[in-house]
Amino acid sequence: MTYLSLKNISKSYDGKIVFHNQNFDFSQNEIVFFVGKNGVGKTTLMEIIIGLNQPDQGTIMLDDRELRIPYDVSARKQLSFLPTENQLVNYLNAKENLAYFAEIYRIKDYEPTISGLIKNYLFADQEKKLVKDYSTGMKRRLSLALIDLIDAPVIILDEPSLGLDIYNTDFLRKQLWAYRQAGKLVIVTSHDLLLCRRLADRVYLFSNDRVVEYRGKAMRNLEQGILDSYETTQSSV
Ligand SMILES: Nc1ncnc2c1ncn2[C@@H]1O[C@H](COP(=O)(O)OP(=O)(O)OP(=O)(O)O)[C@@H](O)[C@H]1O
Structure with missing residues (x-):
C-alpha cells in the first residue's frame, strides 16, 4: 500500500x-x-x-x-534525513549530540535510549571523544544512531x-535492513x-x-x- x-x-x-x-x-x-x-x-x-x-x-x-x-x-x-554532509555538532561528544537532537525532537525520557544506542552503534573507547575528532565511519555510525533515536517511519x-x-559499509547494510524489517x-x-x-x-x-x-x-x-x-x-x- x-x-x-x-x-x-x-x-x-x-x-x-x-x-x-x-x-x-x-x-x-x-x-x-x-x-x-x-x-x-x-x-x-x-x-x-x-x-x-x-x-x-x-x-x-x-x-x-x-x-x-x-x-x-x-x-x-x-521523516528523518541523513545528508551527505554530517549534521552532527562537532564540539559535542556522542551522548551530548544524541541528547541535543532528542531535545529538538521533543523525545521524552531519552537517557536510557541513548545509553542503549551508544552501546549498539559506537565503539566503547570512542564514547568520550568529541565528534570533531571522529573518523568518517564513526560519524556515520553516530548519524545512524541518531536516525534510530528519532525513529521516524x-x-x-x-x-x-x-x-x-x-x-x-557492512554495519550500514545491516542497519538499513533492520530499519526495513x-x-x-x-x-x-x-x-x-x-x-x-x-x-x-x-x-x-x-x-x-x-x-x-x-x-x-x-x-x-x-x-x-x-x-x-x-x-x-x-x-x-
Ligand atoms: N540550488 C540549486 N540551484 C541551481 N541549480 C541546482 C541547485 N541544486 C541543484 N542544482 C542543479 O540541479 C541538478 C540536479 O542536482 P542534484 O544535486 O539533485 O543531482 P544528483 O543526482 O543528486 O547529483 P550527485 O550524484 O552529484 O549528488 C544539477 O544540474 C545541479 O547542478
Missing part, C-alpha cells in the same frame, strides 16, 4: 528542467534506491520529499495527508556509504551498486530525460541501464 507519494512533480533551476510531471510511489517496509549519474536530480528529489526544496508544481502525500512546505512538527517527525539517506570501509520506508541515494544490489527492493534510475523503475528480475539489467543512461543527452524532458 502506498505510504508516500509524489504526484506530478516538476522542478527546474534557472530554466533547466530537472523533473517534469514525475510521479513516485513508496510503501512502508521497503528499501528504494535512487541511482544515476551525477547531477540528474537524486538529491533534489530527496530534498523535495523532506521539505527542504519547494517543487515548482506537484503534491506530496504522506500517510494520506498532503504535506505543505514549511512542514509542521508532526510531518517533520515522520520514513528514513532518507543521501550517499550513506560514501567514504566507508568494508566493515562500516521494523516496517520503515528507507530511501537511499547511492553510487554503490553492490550495496544497492544487496538491499534494494526497487530502484529508480534517473537520467536526463526520464526516471525508470527497476524491480524483481528486471534488476538484473540495472547495470546496463545505468551505463546506457550516460548516453542520453542533456535534458529535453
Whole structure:
C-alpha cells in the first residue's frame, strides 16, 4: 500500500528542467534506491520529499495527508534525513549530540535510549571523544544512531556509504535492513551498486530525460541501464 507519494512533480533551476510531471510511489517496509549519474536530480528529489526544496508544481502525500512546505512538527517527525554532509555538532561528544537532537525532537525520557544506542552503534573507547575528532565511519555510525533515536517511519539517506570501509559499509547494510524489517520506508541515494544490489527492493534510475523503475528480475539489467543512461543527452524532458 502506498505510504508516500509524489504526484506530478516538476522542478527546474534557472530554466533547466530537472523533473517534469514525475510521479513516485513508496510503501512502508521497503528499501528504494535512487541511482544515476551525477547531477540528474537524486538529491533534489530527496530534498523535495523532506521539505527542504519547494517543487515548482506537484503534491506530496504522506500517510494520506498532503504535506505543505514549511512542514509542521508532526510531518517533520515522520521523516528523518541523513545528508551527505554530517549534521552532527562537532564540539559535542556522542551522548551530548544524541541528547541535543532528542531535545529538538521533543523525545521524552531519552537517557536510557541513548545509553542503549551508544552501546549498539559506537565503539566503547570512542564514547568520550568529541565528534570533531571522529573518523568518517564513526560519524556515520553516530548519524545512524541518531536516525534510530528519532525513529521516524520514513528514513532518507543521501550517499550513506560514501567514504566507508568494508566493515562500516557492512554495519550500514545491516542497519538499513533492520530499519526495513521494523516496517520503515528507507530511501537511499547511492553510487554503490553492490550495496544497492544487496538491499534494494526497487530502484529508480534517473537520467536526463526520464526516471525508470527497476524491480524483481528486471534488476538484473540495472547495470546496463545505468551505463546506457550516460548516453542520453542533456535534458529535453
Ligand atoms: N540550488 C540549486 N540551484 C541551481 N541549480 C541546482 C541547485 N541544486 C541543484 N542544482 C542543479 O540541479 C541538478 C540536479 O542536482 P542534484 O544535486 O539533485 O543531482 P544528483 O543526482 O543528486 O547529483 P550527485 O550524484 O552529484 O549528488 C544539477 O544540474 C545541479 O547542478
